Amino acid sequence: MKKAINLLVLIPAFVFLLCGCFSPGKADTPMEKIQERLNSMQGYYCTADLTRFSSKGESKFGVKQYFKMTGQYRMEMVSPDEVAGNFTVYDGKTICQYNPRVKGKIVQDVPENKARNELFLGQFVKNYMNSEGVSLAVSNIGESRCTVLEAVIPGDNKFTSTEKLWIDNETLNPVKLVIYDADGKEKYIIEYNEFQFDPEFEENIFSVSAVE
Secondary structure: OOOOOOOOOOHHHHHHHHHOOOOOOOOOOHHHHHHHHHHHOOEEEEEEEEEEEEOOEEEEEEEEEEEEOOOOEEEEEEEOOOOOOOEEEEOOOOEEEEOOOOOOOEEEOOOOOHHHHOOOHHHHHHHHHHOOOOEEEEEEEOOEEEEEEEEEEEEEEOOEEEEEEEEEOOOOOEEEEEEEOOOOOEEEEEEEEEEEEOOOOOOOOOOOHHHO
16 A cells, blocks of 8 residues: 655655665764654653543553663552552563562463554554555644655554654654554554663563562
């Protein structure tokens, strides 16, 4: 599926994106700077507000995310109170879920969950770089001027079909990630608060054995 390129985006930026022709240190346009940042990203840490839409209505959560482009991740629930302290961690081989309210409750070998994986910015970057159809636009969120990137989510999952990422043109930090179902309805909205590219992770942050 091919998407029309939004006319708000400069043609040179689009040509740059498709060709991948970029010399580090010579980024001039916001799109070039964003491309450089995403291409060089090794991992990130963030706090965010997550909104999930389902047949039961709208649910909101506060989360912390840790992610490495090699695949390891950790997502901690911060709010509401009934889920605060729960976390999921993936060390590259095993997924572990931990609930502090059930003493010693650790569940390992949890099946891979595509919807959960798509909640990480790193997965968006992988989808975007491999997407057959891309769409670029510019938009404002509050006082921020943003570039909007769109990608197709592989796998033909009707609940997670496409996604859009808003990136601040000045800070180059992500502002918002929205995942849509096959009908174009919002399924997940992630609004970023604190964001750090390539942080120094604690030694055991992605360790499953460390929480046993």
